[in-house]
Amino acid sequence: MSAYIVGLLVPLVFTLLLKNSKAGKRRGLPVDVGGETGYAIRNCRFTSPVQTAWEGITTLAELFEQSSRLYSDKCLLGTRKLISREIEVSEDGRSFEKLHLGEYEWLTYGKAFEAVCNFASGLAQIGHKRGERAAIFADTREEWFIALQGCFRRNVTVVTIYASLGEEALCHSLNETEVTTVICGHKELKKLQDISGQLDTVKRIICMDDEIPSNASVEQSIGWSINSISDVEKIGRENPVDADLPLPADVAVIMYTSGSTGLPKGVMMTHSNVLATVSAVMTIVPGLGSKDVYLAYLPLAHILELAAEHVISAVGSAIGYGSPLTLTDTSNKIKKGTKGDATVLVPTVMTSVPAILDRVRDGVLKKVNAKGGLSKRLFDLAYARRLAAVNGSWFGAWGLERLLWDLLVFGKVRAILGGRIRFILSGGAPLSADTQRFINICLGAPIGQGYGLTETCAGGTFSEFDDTSVGRVGAPLPCSFIKLVDWPEGGYLTTDSPMPRGEIVISGPNVTVGYFNNEEKTKESYKVDERGMRWFYTGDIGQFHADGCLEIIDRKKDIVKLQHGEYVSLGKVEAVLSVSPYVDNIMMHADPFHSYCVALVVASQSTLEDWASKRGIAFTDFADLCEKEETIKEVQTSLAKEAKKARLEKLEVPAKIKLLSNPWTPETGLVTAALKIKREVIRKTFSEDLSKLYAH
Known part of the structure; x- marks a missing residue:
């Protein structure tokens, strides 16, 4: 009994101390930067915006080369071995593809860097000239990462395109940026063939899969050269070319939006823009290092995933690739009896969008309700006790009692995502307070909510590791200033009580150059104030809490972001x-x-x-x-x-x-x-x- 009392009291004392330390202090600090409101909010732990976390590193190409040198023998990129594909037919006659996947096979940092250098040389050898743009049009996979870094080593601007983008938007994106080389998967190649007559500048295709159509027949019908990525790497290995490294102000990526509001806009991101966000996140998430394993399954054509993978590779962690349809043991594409990506990889860190976390929550509750009886009563009791503790109650489940509930109840929930998750970043759309608290309790890991946009390289705000509040998106990242601007038409004013409200505008080194070939839209959304600070006007409405944390409360226009982003x-x-x-x-x-x-x-x-x-x-x-x-x-x-x-x-x-x-x-x-x-x-x-x- 005495051990139980000690186990109960220790965390309570710790909690009281925490409330009087960092957790209770102001996270955002008003600073005078002029402009419409006269002040903005910045992170109180930094006196000026963070631009790089590494001395002498100013581009993404330099950052990856440094990591490859420091962590040469450690695992970087992992892909599951495909054992077989099978087609299952349901009772109503519908057919579904099921995958039998094996263990992860890994490339070390050293081998990955070698592949990147070979790809860069091969890209030059097959005719891609300096100043031409390349597009990556594929699902997230290790070849995506290698191709991106290879392009960076030749200072090639990469146009990123969602694999699910429709024909009209795809044609617009490729033609507007005058792409000459498209790097894609086998299924995306078929899409490109269907619209080949509408593409003005494409000359060559690099297919990420070795199984590609007969080169001669395809090249003759559409007039493009087609190589597999392994062929390009082989050509580069046999004919090496010196790197042509970029400068910080060079455009690294032109990232096209999903285009559901009309034709997509291409956001121009420089190397210094993305590096600023990556560096800022490094200061917020504690203890990231070479022992961490990251599960990658979100689209790399989305800035959230692209920035996250650069953070992970910068600190020597491993990246294991999966997909939303193979994520867990019960995912749609997983063959019965085969383990999901999370179970095999056993990640410690992952990025998620609210829809995925909602799915996990719904799946858990469905199983609990289906079992009923004692199992459901135990779960409800355990959840109530942990919720009381998280809410600061002295009589919640602390110490040994917490360990008991973890053993009896929550361990089974954590096994869904491998059992070792210690931190989840949620972004892309607002996460409901109920889901945030549910996942936090059941997985026993903090969920960091972030707020940012493609136009700010995903940088804006990020909740601190020790912030247990829900419904907020945290304080400004160390690379950003956040300011609210009055929107009288909507009834949101910075003079509102008890919290100032208004349109969220963001400044800092992470704010991008603008929209490609769209000066009018750039001038509308990016504005320079009287002090020379450049601000991006988000169209989102927010309010600042007393501790400097931001809450998103509305959208200025009738354009709404759904759960998937x-x-x-x-x-x-x-x-x-x-x-x-x-x-x-x-x-x-x-x-x-x-x-x-x-x-x-x-x-x-x-x-x-x-x-x-x-x-x-x-x-x-x-x-x-x-x-x-x-x-x-x-x-x-x-x-x-x-x-x-x-x-x-x-x-x-x-x-x-x-x-x-x-x-x-x-x-x-x-x-x-x-x-x-x-x-x-x-x-x-x-x-x-x-x-x-x-x-x-």
């Missing part, structure tokens, strides 16, 4: 779907805590009643007809057809709808005199209906 332009989608004959008016709704959109649809009474009459559907009045399941299904089918015609992305199509029988008129206050919808008024008026759409 993709943007949805509500106005664009509304314009497309309003063409449906069943629609009199429509308002799309989306929020960052869900992966799908919903819609309020004012139904066309004459069209729907005519449809119901032909189908022999009985109804008492129009309101009754709008409530019927077959009516809702018919309207949804019509919306899906219009969405398909307009080639909308799946995430842009409303997953659920509410049919309304009463029209929106200026008299109701729901639309303007010009019949434009008043989005905020409608949202408040139908808040209960919207909540129900998300609840079921």
Whole structure:
């Protein structure tokens, strides 16, 4: 019993001390930098913005070369061996690909650097000239990383493109940047072949897979040279070329957005921009080193993953590659009896987006509820006890009791991600407070929430390792100044009480050059103040807490970021779907805590009643007809057809709808005199209906 009391009291004393130390101190510090509000917030532990964490290192190419020299014999890049692919057919006739994957096979830092140098030389030997741009169009894998670093050693600007990008956006990205070399996987090569006639400047393809179509037949049909990445490395190994290293101000990457708000914009990032974010994160996450193992599965075409892998490789950690569909033992593409990536790799660090963490949470709760009985009561008790402790209660589960619950309950949950996770970075979209707390308790590891944008190289804010609060995105990274600017139209002012509110604007060495070939949009979003400081205007609305931590509370425009990080332009989608004959008016709704959109649809009474009459559907009045399941299904089918015609992305199509029988008129206050919808008024008026759409 005495051991139990000691185990209980020690962490309580530690907690009291912590509250009076770093955890309770101001994390953000107001500094006078002029501008519209007269001050900005910076990280209180640094007197000036961090630009590099390593003396003499000013580019990403230099950073990787240093790591390769320091950690030459340590593992860097790991890929699971593919044993077999199988097709399984479900009872309803649908077929699914299942993978049988083996252990991880590793490249050391030294071998990876050798491959990078060979690729750089081979790139020059196959005809890629200085000043030409290369694009990487593929899923995340070790060849992606090698190709990126190889391009950096030749000072080749890399255009990054999501593997899931649609044809129109893909053509736009490649043509706008005048890409001559595309580095891609086998499936992406097929996409390129389909649109080859629309690509103006592409001359050569480097395929990451050795199994590529007959070079002669493809080259003859589309006029491109095609080599595998192993062929390029072999050519470079046999014909080495001296490195042509970049300068800090050279553009390292032109990163294209997902393009769901129209054609994608290419954000130009210099080596010094990305290095500033990487260096700043180094100061926040404690103890990263060569013993850590990082699970990489998010798109490297996204700045969050690209920056994270540079942090990991900078400190000598190992990067094991996986995918969202093979992440756990129960993932969709994992063959029954085969272990998922996390179980095999046993990572200590990972980056995640809220959708993945929500999936883990939902999976755990589903299993707990399915078991019921004693198992569920034990889980609920353990969770309640740990939650009390996390919330600062003296009577929560501390010390030996915490160890007991870890052994009996939470150890099984942690095994889902390998059992060794010690830190998770969540970014790309807001993480719900419930999920953040759930994952924190069940995995026993802190979740660092970050806020940033492609335009700021993912740098903006980052929660401290000891910050146990939820719903906030932390204090400014040491590379950034954060400032709020009044937005009177939305009712957000820096003079608001109890916390200043406004549009978030960011300055610092991580703020990028601008948008490629789009000076008008660059001038609109990047502004220089009277002191010469350059600020990026995010369009997001935030509020500062008293300790200098930021909370995201709204979006300035009707463009919403979903859980997966993709943007949805509500106005664009509304314009497309309003063409449906069943629609009199429509308002799309989306929020960052869900992966799908919903819609309020004012139904066309004459069209729907005519449809119901032909189908022999009985109804008492129009309101009754709008409530019927077959009516809702018919309207949804019509919306899906219009969405398909307009080639909308799946995430842009409303997953659920509410049919309304009463029209929106200026008299109701729901639309303007010009019949434009008043989005905020409608949202408040139908808040209960919207909540129900998300609840079921």
